[in-house]
Each structure stands twice: as structure tokens, then as C-alpha cells.
Amino acid sequence: MNYFLEAFAWIFSPDRLTGALPLPTAIAQHLAFTFGSVLIAALVAIPVGWLIGHTGLGREFAIFLAGAARALPSLGLIVLLVLLLGVGLKTEAAVVAFVLLAIPSILAGAYAGFEAIDRSVIDAGRAMGMTPWQVLWKIEVPLGLPLLIGGLRVATLQVVATVTIAAYVGLGGLGYYIIQGIALRDFPEILGASIVVIALALLLDGVFALLQRVVVPRGVAAGNQTPRRSPGVRSRAVADAPA
Template sequence: MNTLAQTWDWLTSSANWYGENGVWTRLGQHLYLTSVCLLISCVVALPVALVLGHLGRGGALAVNISNVGRAVPTFAVLVLLLLSPIGTWGDWPTIVALVLFAVPPLLTNAYVGMRGVDQDVVRAARGMGMTGTQMLLRVEVPLATPLILTGVRIAAVQLVATATIAALAGGGGLGRIITAGFNLASTPQVVAGAVLVALFALLVEAVFEIVERLSPEQVRGRAG
């Protein structure tokens, strides 16, 4: 109970929220890093998944190859990147490691969503004279949107939780609060940092849940 009380005191102290090393600064860094990695991951994974799902070829192989990355610890990838020439490129070792971590759920969910589109609808669109690109953008992608958003949500939450490793490479983010707590032998600060990361992840989860709940209405509107 003493640790919990001290953790609460740390979280409610305004001195810990402001300044160069304050919570708000670290939260902004964490949000920036997560957003950049999520954006890059989407740019890399989604076009591949959508095209392969539309064609119905090579998707299973791509998904299996991407899932191999899940078996490799992100921290191990980060260490290898730091020891490589990329290690001198600022935040890029962390970004590359996190992007590799986020690609599998994006690729898998988008491909499964595309392949799960009702083929009768696809054949009807083809019979109406739609081109492949028109079917992809106006029929298949809207119908696959719920699963695509699920993949984005999973990747975003995982990135929020895993972006704490940036602190180990000298980067910013909420992980710096945790590592600083270890350096100071301050258990309350370590626990406070973990609580902040957990709350941030839950907030991101809630935001994407709301977006996913709205997506069926958007799909029906576009279909209409």
C-alpha cells in the first residue's frame, strides 16, 4: 500500500508533469513516435495487403512471412539495428524496429478482410462493367473496412505499449519516466510510468473502438 500511495503522490505532483522531463513532454514524444511508426506501417502494409487480397494471389505467403517477425523480439531487433550503421541515424533504429513489429497485424487483417468480401457482390460489380481498380476502391475496400480498422487498432495499441523501448536507445517517450525511475531506484516512479503507458494504450483502444463502431454506418452510406 505504501508504494501505491507514493505512486499516487508522484502522479498528482504538478512538478512531475511540466518541464523538459515532465509527463506532458514525454507523452507528446510518445504520441509522435507512435503516430510516425503507425503511419509508416500503414503505408508499407496496407497497399500490399489490399492488392494481394484483390488479386487473391500470394497473400498467404506474404502474411506468413510477415508473421515471422512476431517471433523475433522487438528489443532484439532494436539492439541489432543499434549495432549496425543505422544505429547512428537518430530515432530511425527505434522506428524501423517498431514498424517491423506493427506490420503483421495490419497486413493480416487487411488481407483477410479483402478475401472475406462477398464474392457475389464482386461478381455483380464486375458484371456492371467496373474495372479492377473501381472494384477495389468502391466495393472491396469499403466492405473490408471493419477488419482493416481492427488491424490498425491492434497495431496502434501494440505500438503504444512497445514504444517504451525508445528510452533504451536514448529516445523520448513515456519509457524515459520508467528508465529514470530505475536509475533513481524509485519504485513509485517506475510504477507511475507503467500506469501512464497503460492508460495511454487504453485511450487509444477506446478511440479506435469508437471509429470501428462508426465504420459500418460509413460503409452503408457509401453503398447507398
């Protein structure tokens, strides 16, 4: 218990606003790496996922690539890319590693959102004379958005936790305090920085959970909330009605 009290004392100490890396600056660096990497991954994975979900082509290959990307060790990949690209491009090397970590979840959310749509809804749109582009943007994208947001949610949580290893190659972020605390055997600093990372992850998870509920189309949300009467109840009601 004393470790937690010391960790919170470390977080709220006035010393965190000064020094080589103030805590607000470290948080800003951490979030910049997170949002920048997820944004780049989304620009790559969402169009590919929508294409796979819309056409049904390349699904098995996408699953294979997603599984292979998840198996890559992030720290080892960052070190390898720094060695290949040079120390001058270590920021780019770290971003590439985080982008590769985020792509599988976003890709899966993008094409799974399309695959979860009832085919009768798409057939009805085509029967009304919708073009393939209208089916894509007016049916598939709105109905698949909740699962896509879920993929972005998972990717963001994975990246915000993994960005701590950026400090291993001198890129700052909240991992700076963890690396420094390990070297100095300063357990309150290690635990305090870890608590801040957890708090960021919980905050982002809450934002994406709320967003995932907001993007559900109104018709779908209303349909889910409408109580359904069992056939037996209706049959009894008809049977009891006067002739």
C-alpha cells in the same frame, strides 16, 4: 495499495512539469513514436494487403513474413540497428523496429478485410459493368475497412506498449521514467509511468473501437440490425390466412 497512491501522487505532482524530461513532453514523444511508426507501417502494409486480397496472390508468403516479423525481439532489434547504423541514427533505428512490429497486424487486417467479403457481392458489381478499379474502390475497400481499422488498432496498441523500450537507447518517452526508476529503485515512479502508458493504450483502443464502428457502411449496418423472420413463422402465417 500504498504503491498505487504514491504512483498517482507521482503522476500529478507539480514536479512532473519540470526537470530533465517533463511528463507532457514524454507523453508527446511517446505518441510521436507511436503514430509515426504506425503511419509508415500503414503506407507499406495497406497497399500490399489490398493487392493480396484483391488478386489472391502471395497470401502464404505474406502470412510467413507476418509471423516472422512478430517473432523479432523489438529491444534486440533496436540495439542491433543502433550498432549497425550508428548512434547518430538511433531514432531511425527505433522507428524501423516499431514499423516492423506494426506491419504484420495491418497487413493481416488489409487482406483479411477483402477475403471476408461475400464473393456474390463482387460478382454482382462485375455483372453491373464495374471495372476492376471500381470494384476495388467502391466495393472491396468500403466493405473491408472495418477489419483494416481492427488491424490498425492492434498495431497501435502493440507499438504504444513497446515504445517504452526506446528510452533504453536514450530516446525519451514514458520509458525514460521506467528506466530511471529501475536504476534508482523508485517504485512509485516505475508504477506511475506504467499507469500513464496503460491509460494511453486504453484511450487509443477506445478511439479505434469507435472508429471501427463508424466506418461500417450504412447498408451493412442496417442489414445486421434488421430482424429476420424464421421460415416456420412465415409458413404458419400463410397457413392461417383465410383462403
